[in-house]
Amino acid sequence: MEASTTTGPMLRLENIHKRFGKLEVLRGIDLEVAPGEVVCVLGPSGSGKSTLLRCVNLLEPPEQGEIFVEGKDICKGPGSAAGEAGWELDFVRQRVGIVFQQFNLFPHKTAMENVTMAPEKVLGKATAEARAKATQLLERVGLADKLGEYPERLSGGQQQRVAIARALAMDPQVMLFDEVTSALDPELVKEVLDVMRELAEEGMTMIVVTHELGFAREVGDRVVFMDEGTIVEQGRPADVLDNPREERTKRFLGLVLDR
Amino acid sequence: MQEFLNQFFDVGFMVDHFDEVIEGFWLTIQVSVVSGVLALIWGLILASMRQLPGKPLAPIRFLTIAYIDVFRGVPLLLLILLIAGGVPALEFLPESVRIPQWFGRPDTFWYGVTAITITYGAYMAEVYRAGIEAVPPGQTEAARSLGMNHRQAMNNVVLPQAVRKIIAPLLNDFIALTKDTTLVSVIALNEAVLVGSDIQSETFNSSALTLGAIMFLAITLPLARLVDKLISREQSRFTRGAPRVEAL
Numbered sequence: 001m002e003a004s005t006t007t008g009p010m011l012r013l014e015n016i017h018k019r020f021g022k023l024e025v026l027r028g029i030d031l032e033v034a035p036g037e038v039v040c041v042l043g044p045s046g047s048g049k050s051t052l053l054r055c056v057n058l059l060e061p062p063e064q065g066e067i068f069v070e071g072k073d074i075c076k077g078p079g080s081a082a083g084e085a086g087w088e089l090d091f092v093r094q095r096v097g098i099v100f101q102q103f104n105l106f107p108h109k110t111a112m113e114n115v116t117m118a119p120e121k122v123l124g125k126a127t128a129e130a131r132a133k134a135t136q137l138l139e140r141v142g143l144a145d146k147l148g149e150y151p152e153r154l155s156g157g158q159q160q161r162v163a164i165a166r167a168l169a170m171d172p173q174v175m176l177f178d179e180v181t182s183a184l185d186p187e188l189v190k191e192v193l194d195v196m197r198e199l200a201e202e203g204m205t206m207i208v209v210t211h212e213l214g215f216a217r218e219v220g221d222r223v224v225f226m227d228e229g230t231i232v233e234q235g236r237p238a239d240v241l242d243n244p245r246e247e248r249t250k251r252f253l254g255l256v257l258d259r
Numbered sequence: 260m261q262e263f264l265n266q267f268f269d270v271g272f273m274v275d276h277f278d279e280v281i282e283g284f285w286l287t288i289q290v291s292v293v294s295g296v297l298a299l300i301w302g303l304i305l306a307s308m309r310q311l312p313g314k315p316l317a318p319i320r321f322l323t324i325a326y327i328d329v330f331r332g333v334p335l336l337l338l339i340l341l342i343a344g345g346v347p348a349l350e351f352l353p354e355s356v357r358i359p360q361w362f363g364r365p366d367t368f369w370y371g372v373t374a375i376t377i378t379y380g381a382y383m384a385e386v387y388r389a390g391i392e393a394v395p396p397g398q399t400e401a402a403r404s405l406g407m408n409h410r411q412a413m414n415n416v417v418l419p420q421a422v423r424k425i426i427a428p429l430l431n432d433f434i435a436l437t438k439d440t441t442l443v444s445v446i447a448l449n450e451a452v453l454v455g456s457d458i459q460s461e462t463f464n465s466s467a468l469t470l471g472a473i474m475f476l477a478i479t480l481p482l483a484r485l486v487d488k489l490i491s492r493e494q495s496r497f498t499r500g501a502p503r504v505e506a507l
Binding site: 057059089090093094097098100102104105106107108117118121122123163166167170 | 403
């Protein structure tokens with residue numbers, strides 16, 4: 001993998017600020033993610049977790065701060081007049097894949113077409129090549145028998161697995177997961193987490209925003225706890241989850257575990 | 260009663276004048292189809308310009324919105340008179356534009372088509388916009404996150420879904436457009452209404468106009484039923500438990 005040739009962090013965020021109107025959602029986030037590392041981000045709703053992910057691939061460009069992917073500054077002078085001209089959109093979107101809470105599959109396309117669309121349209125791959133790769137990816141997420149199905153005929157878990165395959169089709173170096181199991185019925189959560197676990201074992205660099213503490217503990221190399229737009233505490237999963245230092249972390253974990 | 264029937268529904272009279280009326284109606288159809296197709300394309304261009312992203316393109320968005328507002332607000336009849344009376348006087352234009360005779364159609368035909376396209380392009384742009392805005396933003400985000408640029412996301416993801424939602428309202432607009440082509444009669448294009456009205460004033464019998472009405476209904480009624488069918492089909496796609504309708 002190209003990733004392993006990179007020295008230094010795969011991803012580095014420096015002092016990221018983001019506001020929506022008067023609300024400051026991110027207040028100075030610093031974060032480094034090493035190649036192959038799995039970082040799980042926890043925190044109450046409204047803490048800025050999702051916004052942080054969306055900043056990383058510039059779906060929500062930050063107003064202040066720098067983002068480096070493989071050492072390259074992808075948003076030079078954010079908030080400046082340069083605007084989109086200073087953003088390395090092509091660079092970041094071909095290296096960073098994202099999977100959304102609501103799947104966001106293209107409803108007018110089959111599972112296969114969902115996966116082949118970007119490689120064909122963006123990378124200019126031949127149809128046969130794109131389909132071969134899509135078949136392989138959909139098999140990998142356990143959907144070999146669903147290639148020709150439209151999303152509305154798939155369960156939530158199946159749709160989310162197609163979404164993962166769709167993101168992987170662009171050969172990303174980093175995968176972002178934005179509460180990908182939160183919209184699923186409980187019995188469908190495991191099949192999606194299993195796919196993510198395999199991906200982590202294969203060495204994918206991942207940032208996972210989740211409420212699944214079990215997954216964070218088992219699969220995460222590091223847990224980051226966010227609240228009110230800042231990183232409150234981070235460390236090895238066992239340390240943060242079992243012996244949190246900060247009062248806010250303790251309170252949040254208490255509430256989650258009480259359920 | 261007999262007098263009423265003779266005035267409006269004199270079948271013998273209709274048969275006698277059938278050829279003239281159908282000739283006029285054929286012209287109506289031509290104006291409708293040509294300006295309908297042009298308005299469909301022009302409306303899509305306008306709607307796309309209105310959706311262009313980013314600050315530098317704000318003037319284009321503003322001008323597009325201004326255009327749509329102005330031509331939705333100006334009566335089509337007025338616009339037809341403006342073009343048919345004004346354009347021929349613009350000496351700086353080449354004669355083929357001032358007095359167009361393209362494809363063997365008279366200049367009045369093209370003045371009408373131009374006015375209808377300008378007006379209905381604005382209407383249809385609004386329909387397209389409603390369709391585009393009905394596609395959830397998550398669709399664009401997914402497309403952009405996969406590396407597609409704005410245009411690729413529009414063409415491959417947003418518009419195909421939007422078009423499916425707006426076929427019915429676009430057809431509705433087309434029905435209205437077909438009826439509005441009769442306004443071109445004011446600049447003496449011999450379409451169905453002008454033919455019928457001329458016959459009426461010569462013979463004091465209105466049956467030729469009634470015949471024109473019947474011809475309009477022959478086109479508009481099936482279209483109206485088709486619209487209903489498309490709407491109920493679109494709704495059943497999103498009704499829980501309903502059998503899945505084959506994608507268009």
